Amino acid sequence: MAKAKIQFVCTECGADYTKWQGQCGECKAWNTLKEFREATGVAKRQPDFAAEKRTGFAGTLSQIQKLSDVDLEDQVRIATGMGEFDRVLGGGLVPGSAVLIGGHPGAGKSTLLLQTLCYLAQRLPVLYVSGEESVQQIALRAQRLKLPMDALSILAETSVESITEVAKETAPRILVIDSIQVMHAPDVESAPGSVSQVRESAAWLTRYAKQTGTILILVGHVTKDGSLAGPKVLEHMIDASVMLESSGDSRFRTLRAIKNRFGAVNELGVFAMLDTGLKEVKNPSSIFLNKNQEASPGSVVTVVWEGTRPLLIELQALVDGTSMGHPRRVAVGLDGNRLTMILAILNRHGGIFTGDQDVFLNVVGGVRVTETSADLATLLAVVSSLRDRPMPRDWVVFGELGLNGELRPVPNGQERVLEAAKHGFRKAIIPKANLPRNPPKGMEVIGASRLDEVFQALSD
Ligand code: TYD
Ligand code: MG
Numbered sequence: 001m002a003k004a005k006i007q008f009v010c011t012e013c014g015a016d017y018t019k020w021q022g023q024c025g026e027c028k029a030w031n032t033l034k035e036f037r038e039a040t041g042v043a044k045r046q047p048d049f050a051a052e053k054r055t056g057f058a059g060t061l062s063q064i065q066k067l068s069d070v071d072l073e074d075q076v077r078i079a080t081g082m083g084e085f086d087r088v089l090g091g092g093l094v095p096g097s098a099v100l101i102g103g104h105p106g107a108g109k110s111t112l113l114l115q116t117l118c119y120l121a122q123r124l125p126v127l128y129v130s131g132e133e134s135v136q137q138i139a140l141r142a143q144r145l146k147l148p149m150d151a152l153s154i155l156a157e158t159s160v161e162s163i164t165e166v167a168k169e170t171a172p173r174i175l176v177i178d179s180i181q182v183m184h185a186p187d188v189e190s191a192p193g194s195v196s197q198v199r200e201s202a203a204w205l206t207r208y209a210k211q212t213g214t215i216l217i218l219v220g221h222v223t224k225d226g227s228l229a230g231p232k233v234l235e236h237m238i239d240a241s242v243m244l245e246s247s248g249d250s251r252f253r254t255l256r257a258i259k260n261r262f263g264a265v266n267e268l269g270v271f272a273m274l275d276t277g278l279k280e281v282k283n284p285s286s287i288f289l290n291k292n293q294e295a296s297p298g299s300v301v302t303v304v305w306e307g308t309r310p311l312l313i314e315l316q317a318l319v320d321g322t323s324m325g326h327p328r329r330v331a332v333g334l335d336g337n338r339l340t341m342i343l344a345i346l347n348r349h350g351g352i353f354t355g356d357q358d359v360f361l362n363v364v365g366g367v368r369v370t371e372t373s374a375d376l377a378t379l380l381a382v383v384s385s386l387r388d389r390p391m392p393r394d395w396v397v398f399g400e401l402g403l404n405g406e407l408r409p410v411p412n413g414q415e416r417v418l419e420a421a422k423h424g425f426r427k428a429i430i431p432k433a434n435l436p437r438n439p440p441k442g443m444e445v446i447g448a449s450r451l452d453e454v455f456q457a458l459s460d
Pocket of ligand 1: 103104105106107108109110111112141145273274275276277278
């Protein structure tokens with residue numbers, strides 16, 4: 001047998017190297033290169049599933065066609081029956097696509113899949129392969145969650161070769177692999193979970209899926225420990241990657257698209273993990289706000305845009321005299337550099353100095369904000385805490401701040417205002433350019449184009 005070729009692969013971004021080096025040249029991460037033994041030439045078996053093709057997928061991929069001649073009939077999306085999951089996928093599962101569901105162990109990936117698949121299996125042939133749990137454990141869980149158990153086919157197996165053998169016979173429309181870290185591919189010598197195994201197993205399975213038009217769902221654990229291949233290695237092999245994350249230690253889980261060839265990224269789905277399994281949260285704005293509380297200094301509500309919908313979130317700031325020489329700036333759920341910039345804008349254009357204060361900022365509920373529309377709320381939360389003056393509970397603000405103290409418009413202004421009105425907010429301070437033509441009933445909407453106009457509106 002030919003000698004195995006040795007390569008090095010970055011576990012963060014999947015870049016290849018022929019020699020080991022301390023830092024990845026692509027993503028600049030340190031100590032992420034892992035050895036990868038590729039089975040060479042003759043020894044490496046290439047599966048051929050083309051004979052198994054059922055839809056037009058395999059055939060059409062290897063023939064030249066005009067774009068307009070491509071048959072789109074088969075491209076109807078398959079709804080999973082869980083609205084929040086479908087939303088993140090961009091409207092359901094696309095035939096022939098490979099989807100990766102990532103998350104920390106215990107996030108609820110297996111639960112989410114079992115719940116959706118038991119229902120999907122009523123309509124389509126589905127094969128759920130578990131390499132982690134025994135079939136008894138899966139059945140017990142399904143029974144406890146009171147799921148329909150009669151239609152779902154399950155298999156406890158970790159060899160991708162055996163899995164595709166079984167799949168060839170039963171021809172499932174959806175094939176679920178839980179999880180890719182325990183799978184092993186033929187002719188790869190390293191241990192399951194290593195970069196080589198994860199990559200080769202995933203390549204084997206995606207090849208099967210593409211050639212037969214099967215929907216492939218891979219589960220991947222995210223670990224902080226670099227010794228396990230992170231799902232990053234897989235990202236270029238798959239069509240969509242979604243992450244299931246727990247927000248803090250609360251029972252809420254957010255599902256987010258990191259990459260999606262068939263839909264918007266950064267779409268957010270929210271679930272609650274109950275003793276009866278994962279339940280969809282249809283109105284997520286309501287869970288990130290604690291409505292019953294008294295107005296408190298440092299708390300400001302804003303509307304961020306998550307994928308295709310608005311989300312109301314609460315920012316909390318604590319500003320306190322610094323006891324050490326160097327004031328601290330800590331932002332949780334927000335970019336720390338953005339906070340520093342906003343404090344500089346506040347000093348220069350609002351005349352409020354925080355250079356002798358520690359500033360802590362937190363987004364309630366463990367949400368991560370990547371948008372600049374939370375700038376104004378950040379600034380006002382800091383001012384509110386510094387002055388110890390609460391902002392009324394039924395006020396909401398949003399807008400991006402420029403370095404000259406101007407308040408810049410943000411996308412989807414009208415929808416944001418409507419969402420706030422729907423949740424009972426009575427007053428909004430927003431960028432002038434975002435002013436809706438007809439403000440919602442019962443809500444006063446104030447437009448400001450500069451920071452001083454915001455302060456003016458607050459003092460009125
Ligand atoms: P699981 O789906 O096994 O996580 P993953 O596959 O991502 O590793 O979920 C396990 C966690 O979910 C576990 O901590 C227990 C909790 N859980 C509930 O709270 N309620 C339930 O009904 C179920 C099935 C799990
Ligand atoms: Mg699991």
